[in-house]
Amino acid sequence: MTSKLTVSVLGTGIMGAAMARNLARAGHGVRVWNRSRAKAEPLAADGAHVADTPAEAVQGADVVLTILYDGPAALDVMREASASLRPGAAWVQSTTAGIGAIGGLAAFAEEHGLLFYDAPVLGTRQPAEAGQLTVLAAGPVEGRAVVEPVFDAVGARTLWTGEDGGAGSATRLKLVANSWVLAATAATGEVLALSTALDVDPQAFFDLIAGGPLDMGYLKAKAGLILGGQLSPASFAVTTAAKDARLIVEAGRENGVRLDVAEASAERLERAAAQGHGEEDMAAAYFASFEEKPGAE
Numbered sequence: 573m574t575s576k577l578t579v580s581v582l583g584t585g586i587m588g589a590a591m592a593r594n595l596a597r598a599g600h601g602v603r604v605w606n607r608s609r610a611k612a613e614p615l616a617a618d619g620a621h622v623a624d625t626p627a628e629a630v631q632g633a634d635v636v637l638t639i640l641y642d643g644p645a646a647l648d649v650m651r652e653a654s655a656s657l658r659p660g661a662a663w664v665q666s667t668t669a670g671i672g673a674i675g676g677l678a679a680f681a682e683e684h685g686l687l688f689y690d691a692p693v694l695g696t697r698q699p700a701e702a703g704q705l706t707v708l709a710a711g712p713v714e715g716r717a718v719v720e721p722v723f724d725a726v727g728a729r730t731l732w733t734g735e736d737g738g739a740g741s742a743t744r745l746k747l748v749a750n751s752w753v754l755a756a757t758a759a760t761g762e763v764l765a766l767s768t769a770l771d772v773d774p775q776a777f778f779d780l781i782a783g784g785p786l787d788m789g790y791l792k793a794k795a796g797l798i799l800g801g802q803l804s805p806a807s808f809a810v811t812t813a814a815k816d817a818r819l820i821v822e823a824g825r826e827n828g829v830r831l832d833v834a835e836a837s838a839e840r841l842e843r844a845a846a847q848g849h850g851e852e853d854m855a856a857a858y859f860a861s862f863e864e865k866p867g868a869e
Contacts, residue, residue: 575599575721576599576600576601577600577601577634577635577718577721577722578600578601578602578603578632578633578634578635579595579600579601579602579603579633579634579635579636579637579722580602580603580604580605580623580629580630580633580635580636580637581595581602581603581604581605581620581629581637581639582604582605582606582626582629582630582636582637582638582639582640582646582649582650582653583605583606583638583639583640583641583649583667584604584605584606584611584612584615585606585611585639586696586697586700586805586806586807586808586809587639587666587693587697587700588604588606588637588639588640589611589612589614589615590697590700590701590726591637591639591666591693591700591705591725591726592604592615592618592620593615593618593620593701594701594703594725594726595722595725595726596615596618596619596620597618597703597725598721598724598725600721600722600725601621602615602618602619602620602621603620603621603623603628603629603630603631603633604620604621604622604623604629605622605623605624605625605626605628605629605649609622609624625652625653626649626650626652626653627652627653627654627655627656628656629653630653630656630657630658630661631656632658633657633658633661634661634662634718635661635662635663635664635718635719635722636650636653636657636661636662636663636664636686637664637666637722638650638663638664638665638666638667639666639667639693640667641667641812641815642667642668642669642670642673642815642819643667643669643670643672643673643674643676643677644673645667646665646667646669646673646677647673647676647677647680650663650677650680651680654684657684657686659684659685659686660685660686660687661686661687662686662687662689662711662715662718662719663681663686663687663688663689664689664691664719664722665677665688665689665690665691665737666691666692666693666707667692668692668743668746668747668750668815668816668819669692669743669819670743670747670819670822670823671740671743671744671747671819671822671823671826672822672826674690674737674738674739674740674743675738675740677738678690678737678738679738681737681738682738687711687712687714687715687718687719688711688737688738689709689710689711689715689719689737690709690710690711690737690738690739690740690741690742690743691707691708691709691710691711691719691723691737691742692708692742692743692746693705693706693707693708693726693727694706694707694708694746694749695727696807696808697805697806697807697808698807699728700726703725703726703727703728704727704728705726705727705728706727706728706729706730706731707723707726707727707729707730707731708731708733708742708743708745708746708749709723709730709731709732709733709742710732710733710734710735710736710737710739710740710741710742711735711736711737712735712736712737713735731745733745744823747816747819747820747823750816750817750820751820751831751833751834753790754813754816754817754820754834754837754841754854755833755834755837756788756790756791756794757794757813757837757854757855757857758833758836758837758840758857759791760790760791760794760795760798760855760858761794761798761840761855761857761858761859761860761861762858762861763777763791763795764795764798764799764858765858765861765862774795774799778792778795794853794855795855797853797855798855798856798858802853803849803852803853803855803856804851804852804853805853806851806852806853806854807853807854808853808854809850809851809852809853809854810841810844810845810849810850810851810852810853810854810856810857811841811845811850811851812854813837813841813854813857814838814841814842814845817834817835817837817838817841818838820834821834821835821838837857839860840857840860840861841854841857841860843857843860844856844857844858844859844860847859847860
């Protein structure tokens with residue numbers, strides 16, 4: 573198998589655009605599509621072919637990579653592409669789709685003779701742009717020689733979780749990881765909001781925990797975005813984080829677990845979106861602690 577592949581990237585938002593650029597830099601032929609063409613057009617400068625339709629984008633593809641809003645969106649777009657899908661091609665499904673959607677996606681792949689890889693990624697804008705994502709992958713061994721060059725181009729590490737993409741083992745691990753990310757983000761926002769309310773300098777808190785077991789680089793990174801007013805462009809947008817939080821709550825509920833922190837995180841993110849922060853970094857959930865937008869400093 574030649575290392576040069578034709579890869580179709582369906583969805584060129586924050587993550588998809590960065591992944592497409594890294595695939596092109598690695599020497600692969602890249603074809604891209606996005607519902608809003610304006611988001612895909614800048615990739616032409618990186619050597620990608622910008623397609624008008626999903627069907628055009630997947631023509632001749634060895635690998636189709638979907639990274640869209642959710643599971644239903646991924647299935648709808650693949651249905652639009654179905655007439656041009658090549659039997660035997662690999663479908664790398666990197667959308668955070670939720671457990672409930674994976675079965676339908678895998679069934680579509682089987683119907684169209686595709687090798688299905690459940691392959692969500694862990695990371696945000698900066699690691700995506702640097703090709704330093706962590707790929708969580710599950711899928712058949714016989715097709716891995718085709719998809720591994722794709723994973724190598726977009727990520728620093730691939731963690732295989734199983735041989736059946738339809739079982740959703742990679743998606744389940746992604747939801748567990750995102751539950752921690754969302755909890756830490758919510759806690760960061762509330763710490764800063766309480767500091768504001770109690771007239772405590774946040775730096776006093778950072779100094780208090782510095783170097784100890786409560787210290788955390790992620791806390792300082794997200795707090796820095798809030799305090800510095802640097803919430804745009806988003807690394808991981810509020811609206812997308814809210815969607816993921818709801819998928820996590822649903823997964824817990826369907827498996828007999830009540831996830832109060834994830835539920836509260838979803839509500840905070842949704843309030844922040846309603847306040848006009850939906851396209852900002854998920855750290856903007858900070859503003860959900862207030863009726864009106866406070867000064868960040």
